[in-house]
Structure formats: C-alpha cells, structure tokens
Amino acid sequence: MDRLKFFREAIRDIKTSGTIVPSSRFLTKRMVKHIDFDTVKVIVEFGPGNGIITKEILKRIRPGTKLIAFEINNRFFESLEKIKHSQLIIEKVSAEEITPILQKHGFDKVDCVVSSLPFTNIPAEISDRILDNTYEAMRDNSVFVQYQYSLSYYKKLKEVFKDKVKLSFEAFNIPPAFVYIAKK
Numbered sequence: 001m002d003r004l005k006f007f008r009e010a011i012r013d014i015k016t017s018g019t020i021v022p023s024s025r026f027l028t029k030r031m032v033k034h035i036d037f038d039t040v041k042v043i044v045e046f047g048p049g050n051g052i053i054t055k056e057i058l059k060r061i062r063p064g065t066k067l068i069a070f071e072i073n074n075r076f077f078e079s080l081e082k083i084k085h086s087q088l089i090i091e092k093v094s095a096e097e098i099t100p101i102l103q104k105h106g107f108d109k110v111d112c113v114v115s116s117l118p119f120t121n122i123p124a125e126i127s128d129r130i131l132d133n134t135y136e137a138m139r140d141n142s143v144f145v146q147y148q149y150s151l152s153y154y155k156k157l158k159e160v161f162k163d164k165v166k167l168s169f170e171a172f173n174i175p176p177a178f179v180y181i182a183k184k
Helices: 001-011 025-032 052-060 074-081 095-104 125-136 154-161
Strands: 042-047 066-070 088-091 109-113 136-146 165-170 177-183
Touching: 001 177, 025 052, 025 136, 025 165, 025 177, 042 052, 042 095, 042 125, 052 066, 066 095, 074 088, 095 109, 109 125, 125 136, 125 154, 136 154, 154 165, 154 177
Parallel strands: 042 066, 042 109, 066 088, 109 136
Antiparallel strands: 136 177, 165 177
C-alpha cells in the first residue's frame, strides 16, 4: 500500500489507524531492535497497518519462528494479505483475542509483542483488556514493544509491567514517537 492510499485509509478510519502516515524506517528499526531474533519462536504484531514493521520483522525472522499479525481494518488487512511469507499468519480480529488466536495456531505463549495500536484512541475498557490479555499470553522474560505519540499510556504500562518499562524516543518519524519497551 503506497503512502497516498495509506493516508486516505488513515483519514477514513483515524480511530483504528491512529496516524495519517506510515512509520518511518527509523521508527521501524527502533521497534525491531528490541526483538531477540535468535531466541523468539512466536512474535505477535498488533495493528500492523500497511505492514512496514511486519516486513522488517520478516526480513530478520529465523526459520521456525512465526509472526502473527492482528489487523481489524479491512483495507490494511487486504494489503497485508499481499505479503506472501510462509512464517506470517494474518488474523482479522481484535488484539483482545490474543489467547484464542495463539491456541488456534498451536501456541500457548508469545515471546515478543510489537504493537502499533493507538491505545489513546481505543476505549479504556478495551485497551485495558488488550493489555491484560497480552500480559497473560506472554512468556516470562518476553518483551512488549509499543510506540505512541505521547506519554499518556506510560502510567498504564507501568501498572501492568511494574518497574520493567523503559522509554525511548524517535525524533525521525512524523510525528515523533515514544517507544515503550516492557519486559514480563
């Protein structure tokens, strides 16, 4: 999906996209640098949009590792389906459904979660459920990487992940983004 199509879809459904431009290559690299590609077997991606981070993960993924992408936007989902990769599983369901989707594909836990969800646009009861369900689905010592355009979700992540949340910042993105790195 090119930038113009992304922009049109993002404007049409800003609540689920959370932005009007795709992530920059700088933000993409900052997000995936926190994944230990040598050890992970199951990676989950929430809100992959047009798949820019998805493609970067797939470039680095090891044989035998699976990437499960959750995307509820119809046009973004259709765009993701064009990515042909044997290790990619695309699900058109809410991130709230992480546990049943993992089980559907024969997994009990996830090693890494990469999220582009616009948590500040999602109703609190849904975003809380997504985060709680995700935490429960994560293995011990697994990592959760999330970007946001403000620090408003930092407090909630600290409630869930306790003192195991670090913060990073990517200025070379439109708009600049905060990257949360949380460990279970």
